Amino acid sequence: MSVVQQQVDGGLNENEISQQISSEDGRQNPPQTDTLRAEASTDRQQYCDLGIPDIHAALRELTATVIELKENIRALETQLRDEMNKKNEEIFSQVEELRKENRDREIAFSAALMESGNGYIGPFPTEITLTYRNVFTNIGNAYNPITGVFTAPLKGAYMFRISVFGHGPVSGASIYKNGEKVVIAYDNQPQYDLNSSNGVVLILEVGDVVYVKLWPNTRIFDSENNHSTFSGFLLFPLPSQQ
Structure with missing residues (x-):
């Protein structure tokens, strides 16, 4: 200061x-x-x-993330491939099972009396089982041309039909199921040709049998024209009782 x-x-x-x-x-x-x-x-x-972040550290972290994502993608691809293969195997198995089931359902036959030539069968004093030897179709091999008997391989609704041909005076035949007469084909004509047919739908269990019997004291004719026939086929299967 x-x-x-x-x-x-x-x-x-x-x-x-x-x-x-x-x-x-x-x-x-x-x-x-x-x-x-x-x-x-x-x-x-x-x-x-x-x-300002560390660029190198960020790049390392990003690279590790990309590698991890690639590994996850490969794992997912492997998982999807395995699942697709398994699914394809299941589908193939189901298709094969359906094919087998359909093959089992393919049942049909048709046959005429005589393998060759022509002539009468009958008359006989009692009914006889007719054996239709000239087989046109026998899908499923349920019909036996030696015995003339059809045996049901599975439960279902079946259609059967017979045709009867002859020359007077009488010709007749019946369709049987397990020993029981079901329907007949019959004609009576003293001097001219006889011609009759009939059919029926039957519910059959596995092992049931169907066949045709010639009436007593009548005769039936057949030739290379196959006049007299016996046919049957599965309409549709039915569920078995549990």
Whole structure:
């Protein structure tokens, strides 16, 4: 204050006095340059740490993620392939089972009396089972041309039909199921040709038999024209009782 007072007394103006005071303060308190630089460097480092990620670390992490995704995709592809193969095997097995089931349901036969030539069968004093030897069709082999008997291989509804041909006076035959007469084909014509036919739908269990019997004291004719026939086929299967 003595300096200031002296300068005031010597005639210094007010601005000069303010400048001198500021200069004195600057000499007494110099700027902390090194400290400020250090603080600025620290601030920049903290800014870098907080704002700019490590590019190499990020790339490594991304590469690991891609590899993991590829492994997951391969695992899914293998799983899907195995499931598809298993499904295909199941479908193939089901198709084969259906084919077998359909083959079992393919039952049909048709046959005429005489394998060759022509002539009469009968008359006989009692009924006889006719054996239709000229087999046209025997899908499923349920008809036996040696015995003339059809044996049902599965439960179902079956259609049977017979045709009877002859020359007077009488010709007749009956369809039998398990020893029971079901329907007849009959004609009576003293001097002319006889011609009759009949058919029936029967519900058969496995092992039931169907056949044709010639009436007593009648005769039936057949030739290469196959006049007299016996036919049958499965209409549809029925569920077996549990």
